[in-house]
Amino acid sequence: MIFCARLAYGVTPGETLHVIGGIVLTALYAAYQWRHWLRVRPVRMRLDYGLGLLATASLFLTQASGFALAFTWWQARGVAADYAPVVVALHNIGSMLVLTFVAAHVGAVLQRARLIGGDVLEG
Numbered sequence: 001m002i003f004c005a006r007l008a009y010g011v012t013p014g015e016t017l018h019v020i021g022g023i024v025l026t027a028l029y030a031a032y033q034w035r036h037w038l039r040v041r042p043v044r045m046r047l048d049y050g051l052g053l054l055a056t057a058s059l060f061l062t063q064a065s066g067f068a069l070a071f072t073w074w075q076a077r078g079v080a081a082d083y084a085p086v087v088v089a090l091h092n093i094g095s096m097l098v099l100t101f102v103a104a105h106v107g108a109v110l111q112r113a114r115l116i117g118g119d120v121l122e123g
């Protein structure tokens with residue numbers, strides 16, 4: 001929504017909600033990612049592991065750039081924030097990579113479970 005509204009009207013609705021939600025969800029995601037790693041380690045030479053690593057790297061890029069944007073947002077509270085274009089670009093590209101690799105990773109895990117007849121949640 002922020003992405004489309006900025007393109008069409010030059011406004012960024014819901015920014016505060018996005019930042020607060022982003023901080024809370026980053027903490028939950030970090031806890032999930034750590035438990036997930038303990039369950040699936042070590043890295044294996046497989047498609048689902050490759051896609052999982054790309055998904056994690058994309059999330060890290062998006063969240064790290066999000067925190068950098070949030071710092072500017074906090075400093076500028078009350079007036080329009082002057083975001084660094086390179087950080088905005090990293091955040092936008094990272095968002096699209098997240099969608100791409102998370103969806104591909106889920107697809108690869110589901111396909112593997114179907115092929116070997118196992119449980120999706122098994123390591």
Ligand code: HEM
Binds near residue numbers: 002015059062070083
């Ligand atoms: C997977 C997680 C995330 C996704 C998919 C995501 C996605 C997006 C998108 C698509 C935009 C619009 C960018 C634009 O139009 O320029 C945006 C803006 C923004 N995001 Fe995130 N975001 C995520 C996490 C975070 C986190 C964790 C924070 C901070 C704690 C954050 C802070 C911001 C800020 C401050 C903006 C406004 C900057 C701007 O308008 O360019 N984001 N985000």
